[in-house]
Amino acid sequence: MQQVNLSESRNSDNSPVRAWPKDDVSRVPYWLYVDRDLYDRELQAMFYGPTWNYVGCVDEVRQPGDYKSSWIGERSVIVTRDHDGALSVLENACSHRGTRVVWCAKGNGSRLTCPYHQWSFSLKGDLVGVPFKRGLKGEGGYPSDFDTVDHGIRKLKHVERGGLIWATFSEDPPDLETYFAEALPGLDRVFSRPTRVLGYQRQLLSCNWKLYIENLRDPYHATLLHTFYVTFGLLRAGNKFLLGTAAGGAHSVTVTENTGKKEKDSTGEIGRFGEGLTLADPTLVTPIPEFADGKVTGGTLHPSSVMHQQANSIAIRHLVPKGPGQTELIWTFFGYEGDTEEMTLRRRKQANLFGPAGLVSVDDTEVLKFVQATAESYQDHVGLVEFGGRDTADTSHMLSEGQIRAFYKYYRQVMQI
Numbered sequence: 001m002q003q004v005n006l007s008e009s010r011n012s013d014n015s016p017v018r019a020w021p022k023d024d025v026s027r028v029p030y031w032l033y034v035d036r037d038l039y040d041r042e043l044q045a046m047f048y049g050p051t052w053n054y055v056g057c058v059d060e061v062r063q064p065g066d067y068k069s070s071w072i073g074e075r076s077v078i079v080t081r082d083h084d085g086a087l088s089v090l091e092n093a094c095s096h097r098g099t100r101v102v103w104c105a106k107g108n109g110s111r112l113t114c115p116y117h118q119w120s121f122s123l124k125g126d127l128v129g130v131p132f133k134r135g136l137k138g139e140g141g142y143p144s145d146f147d148t149v150d151h152g153i154r155k156l157k158h159v160e161r162g163g164l165i166w167a168t169f170s171e172d173p174p175d176l177e178t179y180f181a182e183a184l185p186g187l188d189r190v191f192s193r194p195t196r197v198l199g200y201q202r203q204l205l206s207c208n209w210k211l212y213i214e215n216l217r218d219p220y221h222a223t224l225l226h227t228f229y230v231t232f233g234l235l236r237a238g239n240k241f242l243l244g245t246a247a248g249g250a251h252s253v254t255v256t257e258n259t260g261k262k263e264k265d266s267t268g269e270i271g272r273f274g275e276g277l278t279l280a281d282p283t284l285v286t287p288i289p290e291f292a293d294g295k296v297t298g299g300t301l302h303p304s305s306v307m308h309q310q311a312n313s314i315a316i317r318h319l320v321p322k323g324p325g326q327t328e329l330i331w332t333f334f335g336y337e338g339d340t341e342e343m344t345l346r347r348r349k350q351a352n353l354f355g356p357a358g359l360v361s362v363d364d365t366e367v368l369k370f371v372q373a374t375a376e377s378y379q380d381h382v383g384l385v386e387f388g389g390r391d392t393a394d395t396s397h398m399l400s401e402g403q404i405r406a407f408y409k410y411y412r413q414v415m416q417i
């Protein structure tokens with residue numbers, strides 16, 4: 001990552017680069033995706049602050065003794081299922097010298113043992129074993145007042161809802177219902193039935209985490225960049241939309257209703273629209289009806305999660321920032337308990353639309369890489385976010401960047417920029 005002395009940099013109007021370029025959110029400065037100090041502040045205020053972060057689901061830790069490693073921001077955490085059935089979310093850091101205790105993605109056992117000095121912990125994070133605690137033959141070891149009770153792994157507050165596990169570093173977080181606010185019904189709609197993990201995709205995005213959040217709040221590009229969507233009828237600009245936000249812009253809610261109409265107006269301006277192309281296997285884009293309302297939904301759940309229900313694909317995307325210019329994206333794909341074999345096959349097939357090589361998602365990965373490259377090399381420039389006006393109101397059409405503006409309205413308040 002290229003570092004510059006931002007305090008000496010100036011915008012073209014000679015204002016300091018760190019200032020917001022205009023007193024509204026129709027412009028987003030590029031240094032926002034590059035600045036290391038700002039990124040560190042975001043981790044503290046957002047990822048490690050009073051926010052709820054997706055860390056996994058109950059299906060991944062279904063059996064007693066199951067554990068998995070996960071992430072909140074750059075911090076590794078562990079999700080465990082104890083033999084009494086209780087879930088815990090722990091810092092993945094040994095209370096002795098800080099080594100990661102769990103190095104694998106998933107496991108099962110009765111103890112978590114740090115490889116460095118073999119301190120071992122219960123699945124609830126309590127310290128239960130310290131080699132040579134009292135030394136050997138009266139020599140060495142810990143002082144007599146050393147008590148294992150004082151040296152457990154820190155436990156995080158967590159909540160399970162609809163099979164998804166949310167955790168926070170905050171000691172005093174808002175309750176989940178208050179936190180997700182208007183975004184909660186959309187999440188409950190999809191995760192109201194017991195789910196099973198169908199698989200994962202993982203990728204490294206060469207961009208700042210906020211650029212990915214913006215991408216999900218940017219319906220303008222959906223029919224223009226993603227020609228696959230439009231060509232094969234998954235999305236049309238003339239569809240019915242609801243673009244909303246929740247909790248003052250922190251989260252976004254997108255609802256799409258396919259009107260089934262192939263409106264000429266909605267494809268007329270799309271230069272690369274491939275009229276007449278067909279798929280050898282149309283089930284790739286044809287959903288088996290499953291939601292009574294016929295809608296598809298998605299949204300960003302601040303700061304690190306995205307939910308999508310698109311055709312028969314249901315997933316949680318987990319954002320793991322890796323510095324200002326890189327973000328890991330972990331896709332967990334779900335089916336419902338009791339799905340037919342046909343439905344499971346359909347869900348798996350439609351997973352090919354998403355992830356690093358996804359027929360749709362690959363487009364985003366490519367363009368975001370070059371937005372980031374531009375941001376790094378033109379830090380005094382700004383992005384234009386004025387499509388659909390300058391306000392942050394909900395809209396019933398997709399021709400607006402209002403959800404992005406709403407995010408930055410919220411962001412500026414939290415980050416005090």
Ligand SMILES: [Fe+2]
Binds near residue numbers: 215221222225226
């Ligand atoms: Fe996209």
